[in-house]
Amino acid sequence: MSERLADHTTTRVGGPARRWVSARSEAAAVEAVRAADAAGEPLFVLGGGSNTLMADAGFEGTVVHMAFDGLEVLGEGETDPEMAEPDATDRGGDAVVVRVAAGHRWDDAVAWTVEHGLAGIEALSGIPGSAGATPVQNVGAYGADVSQVLVSLRAWDRQAPGGGAVVELSADELRFGYRDSIIKRSMVDSGAPSPRWIVLSIDLRLRRAASGAEPTAPVRYAQLAKALGVEEGSQAGLRTVREQVLALRASKGMVSDGEDHDTWSTGSYFTNPIVPASVRARLPEGAPAFAAGTAPDGTELVKLSAAWLIDHAGYGRGFGLPEVAPREGGPDGRGPDGTGLAGGRASLSTKHTLAVTNRGGASTEDVLTIARAVRDGVRERFGVELHHEPMIIGTRL
Template structure:
């Protein structure tokens, strides 16, 4: 475990490159160090992985930030257990290279493995919940370490029972992969077109990974320090899910405002609408500027809010509020942020 630092700028540890200082900051490279750091903290604790799903306020965090830097994995046939602090895309790349398929559509996603079950990370028709079998988790309330199954985690769209609480600390994650070197069935139309296959087809996992990386780069969703469009938290808003009972009036209001139908997808408890479509039809185009041009919607993807180099968290939240309020005013649909907001609010 590294020595405890004070007043460490959290902007140096988030993909948005935003966030004020942490009162105390420690890096834990082993599970034992991680638990020791949590036990030793006498104040609030913030667990930090890759920093890709966090918006930290300009005042920082008045407590102890523990950066989880555990690494590595163990393969047993088609089952793999991986440390929570392991870089996610490095892990996915290694599994594809080893001929284990299933995770390839989640290529290029920034952050660490331990964060993926918390928000049920998903992209291009695949979710972590599709392949995760269990997590090893430390319960801060009981002081015990135990296994939580996929069912225990209560997965839903971009969430789980672990989201929004620091009571459970993910130590490792187990996945059941495919040993034939082929991808999961292709479920996403854009990806199928890129690969030149029909929906439901399976292709070499390496081919699917490269296609996903190409698509993500085109949207500014693969980290690149030289590209400000990637200085983001990924998709800032989740696609709204409208309950079936409320769908008809919502669609009627949208139809009154625009002459093209909003894309719709099946979802648990209702119908999922495209947040990007709503944002664009509410008048917010790619590159739309927030305060002083210090933040903008990505020039490649309207769902990403980006730091153009000298922004503050307040700037980012002002832009987010403008977009949220504009969509609500035009369509009566409220968008909700996907990243966790730490010492700030929208």
């Protein structure tokens, strides 16, 4: 029997793969991708399934599961002149380049770096999924994102002459943006289910504390600084940062936990919308907005809070769950304000309005039903379009 995506994704939805390859080495992954491409077979590359929503009908092609791990220190002691300038708040110490295999569990890599006193990715603790997927949408949290430390990556370029080749792409070539990179664009812009570049390993530039000094990192996020009891921009111990980030994330249902349906999700379902500053002026007072640069035509841009918009459009935590006592006249606890939508099988998380969750027994369509209601409601209330963060394959929002 073919593998079901529901058994390999954090939302636990998605139909079967026609063909499933568990690639236990880089060579096996390349071979499987090459064979699928040579046969003209649709391809989907799966890491930890924490940013994937696959159609209930499944995937009519080959799914290559990146099931190989590995982590090695490539270089230590010297600052490579090719690398980005050290963070202004760094306190010296040596640059260390660590190579992580695509299938390596990301949070295991973070834990390893913290354990070894290497600063750079501690604020990205607790993000589920594989290392190879982190550059795809430039994962980020608590004031950090992977573009700040990624030097380069190795990838299988499916469009290289002769049916593909291993290439190295620098951080500049990846054109990172907010939850964006050329790898993601190669799927989104073409509508293809998998990218042009299949990431094989990533190289991260981390920093070892000066000899004898406590390994610390700058705290770049107000909520995290508050929880740590330090000023934003000041330093805190690596282990303390990791522990606090994990605690904050757990309180929001943002650490995968099989027992907790609030984490049966893809994390944040919607990205924070980046809009012209004039849009902000139309929103109620108190709507958070952060400067987000300028558009190519010079228009000033701001980043809005998707969570705020969702909440203030009337979609609170748990939206979509049946009421405890069904409303009079409403079947299955379904009321006029969306209670019981999708039969209560899917809902917004009860801890955070940004996550669309499977309460058990949900289908992909159930999850999308909730997401559509929220997206349409925000558009109607505020005239702002929310964009989905997970990759949706074989169906649409």
